[in-house]
Amino acid sequence: MNSVTIKDVAKKAGVSTATVSRVINNSPNVAEKTRQRILQIIENLGYTPHYYAKALITKKTYTIVLVLPPQKEFLYAEYFHRMFKGLSDIIWRKNFNLLIRQLTPDKDCEEVFSSLLADGYIIVAPLRNSEIIKYFETVNIPCVVINARPKNLAWVDLDNKKAGYVITNYLVRLGHRRILFLGGYKESQNTVDRLAGYRLALKENKIKFDENLTIYANYDRETAKRIIKEKLLHKERFSAVFACNDLMAAGVIEAVQEMHLSVPTDISVVGFDDSEIAKNFEIKITTYFQPFEEMGKIAAELLFEVMRGKTTRRQVLLSGELVIRESTARCNY
Amino acid sequence: MNSVTIKDVAKKAGVSTATVSRVINNSPNVAEKTRQRILQIIENLGYTPHYYAKALITKKTYTIVLVLPPQKEFLYAEYFHRMFKGLSDIIWRKNFNLLIRQLTPDKDCEEVFSSLLADGYIIVAPLRNSEIIKYFETVNIPCVVINARPKNLAWVDLDNKKAGYVITNYLVRLGHRRILFLGGYKESQNTVDRLAGYRLALKENKIKFDENLTIYANYDRETAKRIIKEKLLHKERFSAVFACNDLMAAGVIEAVQEMHLSVPTDISVVGFDDSEIAKNFEIKITTYFQPFEEMGKIAAELLFEVMRGKTTRRQVLLSGELVIRESTARCNY
DNA sequence: TTGTAAAATGTAAACGATTACAGAAAAGCA
DNA sequence: TGCTTTTCTGTAATCGTTTACATTTTACAA
Numbered sequence: 001m002n003s004v005t006i007k008d009v010a011k012k013a014g015v016s017t018a019t020v021s022r023v024i025n026n027s028p029n030v031a032e033k034t035r036q037r038i039l040q041i042i043e044n045l046g047y048t049p050h051y052y053a054k055a056l057i058t059k060k061t062y063t064i065v066l067v068l069p070p071q072k073e074f075l076y077a078e079y080f081h082r083m084f085k086g087l088s089d090i091i092w093r094k095n096f097n098l099l100i101r102q103l104t105p106d107k108d109c110e111e112v113f114s115s116l117l118a119d120g121y122i123i124v125a126p127l128r129n130s131e132i133i134k135y136f137e138t139v140n141i142p143c144v145v146i147n148a149r150p151k152n153l154a155w156v157d158l159d160n161k162k163a164g165y166v167i168t169n170y171l172v173r174l175g176h177r178r179i180l181f182l183g184g185y186k187e188s189q190n191t192v193d194r195l196a197g198y199r200l201a202l203k204e205n206k207i208k209f210d211e212n213l214t215i216y217a218n219y220d221r222e223t224a225k226r227i228i229k230e231k232l233l234h235k236e237r238f239s240a241v242f243a244c245n246d247l248m249a250a251g252v253i254e255a256v257q258e259m260h261l262s263v264p265t266d267i268s269v270v271g272f273d274d275s276e277i278a279k280n281f282e283i284k285i286t287t288y289f290q291p292f293e294e295m296g297k298i299a300a301e302l303l304f305e306v307m308r309g310k311t312t313r314r315q316v317l318l319s320g321e322l323v324i325r326e327s328t329a330r331c332n333y
Numbered sequence: 334m335n336s337v338t339i340k341d342v343a344k345k346a347g348v349s350t351a352t353v354s355r356v357i358n359n360s361p362n363v364a365e366k367t368r369q370r371i372l373q374i375i376e377n378l379g380y381t382p383h384y385y386a387k388a389l390i391t392k393k394t395y396t397i398v399l400v401l402p403p404q405k406e407f408l409y410a411e412y413f414h415r416m417f418k419g420l421s422d423i424i425w426r427k428n429f430n431l432l433i434r435q436l437t438p439d440k441d442c443e444e445v446f447s448s449l450l451a452d453g454y455i456i457v458a459p460l461r462n463s464e465i466i467k468y469f470e471t472v473n474i475p476c477v478v479i480n481a482r483p484k485n486l487a488w489v490d491l492d493n494k495k496a497g498y499v500i501t502n503y504l505v506r507l508g509h510r511r512i513l514f515l516g517g518y519k520e521s522q523n524t525v526d527r528l529a530g531y532r533l534a535l536k537e538n539k540i541k542f543d544e545n546l547t548i549y550a551n552y553d554r555e556t557a558k559r560i561i562k563e564k565l566l567h568k569e570r571f572s573a574v575f576a577c578n579d580l581m582a583a584g585v586i587e588a589v590q591e592m593h594l595s596v597p598t599d600i601s602v603v604g605f606d607d608s609e610i611a612k613n614f615e616i617k618i619t620t621y622f623q624p625f626e627e628m629g630k631i632a633a634e635l636l637f638e639v640m641r642g643k644t645t646r647r648q649v650l651l652s653g654e655l656v657i658r659e660s661t662a663r664c665n666y
Numbered sequence: 667t668t669g670t671a672a673a674a675t676g677t678a679a680a681c682g683a684t685t686a687c688a689g690a691a692a693a694g695c696a
Numbered sequence: 697t698g699c700t701t702t703t704c705t706g707t708a709a710t711c712g713t714t715t716a717c718a719t720t721t722t723a724c725a726a
Contacts, residue, residue, distance in 0.1 A: 005712055016676045021714055031674060051450045052385040053712035057681045075418045085408045092435060097449070099432045102425060116430070117384045250613065280583065282615035338682055349706045354684055362704060386682035390711045
């Protein structure tokens with residue numbers, strides 16, 4: 001590999017490695033003439049310091065690890081990519097390296113991390129009761145969590161309750177009273193919080209909460225489709241669906257259409273995320289924009305703050321925005 | 334960070350660091366009793382070897398660098414994610430680290446790489462005349478290139494000429510004779526090769542190549558839309574469009590519809606990539622599936638072969654597959 | 667010219683591991 | 697028992713840097 005070392009440079013320049021090291025690190029105490037000469041030699045030899053050797057002694061790796069949750073689909077998910085864009089921008093701009101690691105369900109996290117040297121960690125959407133969070137809560141290594149809110153760590157997250165509230169309120173103002181809440185996983189914190197917002201909005205509008213109108217489809221399009229079809233078959237009455245992602249919203253629309261009803265005339269549908277499918281589906285889907293890119297960006301910035309020791313637990317709650325498209329309309333009964 | 338070192342273990346066990354090192358590395362020459370005792374102590378102390386120190390001496394980093402081209406949009410692109418999935422699967426399974434780096438237009442590549450120690454590199458879609466390729470062609474560091482075909486390096490790529498041929502042939506067999514070729518960038522090798530396939534198919538079918546039917550829209554949806562509208566306004570005659578990605582195909586469909594024509598009745602449209610938009614667009618788009626995930630997977634496997642010194646320039650050409658959906662039909666005039 | 671302070675450079679230990687070589691302990695054998 | 701062979705363990709150099717401290721060189725004043 002890169003086999004020219006500081007010693008080669010030193011020898012060629014007729015100085016000690018210490019001096020070379022000093023010019024590399026811009027130490028002030030080195031004669032201008034020497035500095036120029038050494039710089040020239042470095043250039044000629046094509047020398048670059050050995051990252052690991054340097055890290056070994058300075059204990060700075062200039063590496064950030066991005067830790068992803070173990071779900072297989074995660075790497076395909078659009079929100080991940082948008083977040084990644086935000087993150088990487090900041091990290092690369094600072095000339096840090098970015099190392100990615102997806103957790104596996106089996107592997108003990110400590111084993112993975114203690115051998116994965118880095119200056120900081122960004123942990124994305126950890127599972128509930130995830131080992132990693134516990135690990136980072138104890139070890140005092142700089143880290144920032146995205147989409148989870150551990151008490152003692154820095155994090156950035158979407159205000160899901162507010163989002164649920166905004167969406168529901170919007171539908172209510174369109175005249176809808178029987179709004180079906182279509183969650184992801186029942187235990188997913190995102191879903192739980194959005195449901196809370198949904199219920200709050202209902203309450204404020206004096207609409208009674210109906211348990212039959214809360215169902216879960218694991219963020220999966222096909223599941224959503226199946227469930228909604230069943231509901232319609234069983235004559236469950238609702239005039240609007242609030243789906244916890246756009247994929248499920250698409251499934252809902254398909255289901256409605258296959259039951260010979262129409263969106264939005266008969267049933268209004270709202271998605272979540274503002275992903276590509278919402279923009280391009282045959283009926284453009286009304287949805288709630290999540291600022292993923294900004295989340296990534298903020299997480300990275302926050303991490304650098306944590307690494308500088310400025311803070312260890314600044315916690316940032318972001319808002320998204322309702323994007324109204326074609327899948328929602330006034331309730332007409 | 335992880336501050337328990339091999340010395341701590343050695344001291345606690347009352348042996349030398351050499352012995353501890355031997356048990357860590359499963360050297361056979363260590364008494365079973367000692368091994369067990371040391372293993373126990375390692376466990377208790379939560380010791381893990383320092384990655385960088387180890388790398389420094391063994392010259393193995395267990396790290397692969399994924400090098401991305403400098404286009405900003407790249408990180409958003411769906412094909413990147415699919416590829417990434419294929420890659421990362423293999424790399425993580427082998428317990429290697431995956432480091433991602435996007436090139437910047439300004440930064441000199443050598444500077445970036447010589448300080449970025451790793452065992453191997455995967456270079457994705459390098460720009461024509463890219464510095465990196467030249468660099469890797471000279472330095473003899475294990476690497477594999479995706480979507481480019483440098484003579485002296487290992488690579489994996491799609492057979493774009495064949496793809497162009499297959500698509501064009503399909504359209505011809507539907508009765509289309511005036512097929513508009515909508516390329517990405519004029520200089521992009523992908524576009525060039527697909528165009529070659531297109532021309533070959535025309536030739537074999539005795540259809541004269543018409544220069545006016547070859548245009549470029551930079552892989553951009555809006556540009557495609559604008560250009561097609563213009564063509565239609567100027568009464569350019571064509572019954573089918575072969576677009577070099579699905580995004581442009583979507584733009585084409587929009588243009589056609591806005592000119593009060595219909596897809597596929599009046600004009601057939603074929604996209605490329607088989608991305609989400611092709612599956613979900615209001616008219617499901619006929620397209621050419623690119624096996625991105627497989628490409629990533631093969632690239633990673635190939636890289637490991639190269640690293641083992643088995644080969645340095647195995648070159649793999651993959652085929653995709655035509656996916657017929659709703660945007661194409663028989664030519665009816 | 668000499669003395670002193672400041673600036674430049676060198677020496678050597680350290681970072682946390684591995685490993686060739688040497689030395690000690692154990693085992694095998696007569 | 698003593699000698700040889702095998703197995704186990706320790707010593708110390710090494711990887712490529714940085715940096716505290718020591719030393720040399722330079723600059724300047726008297």
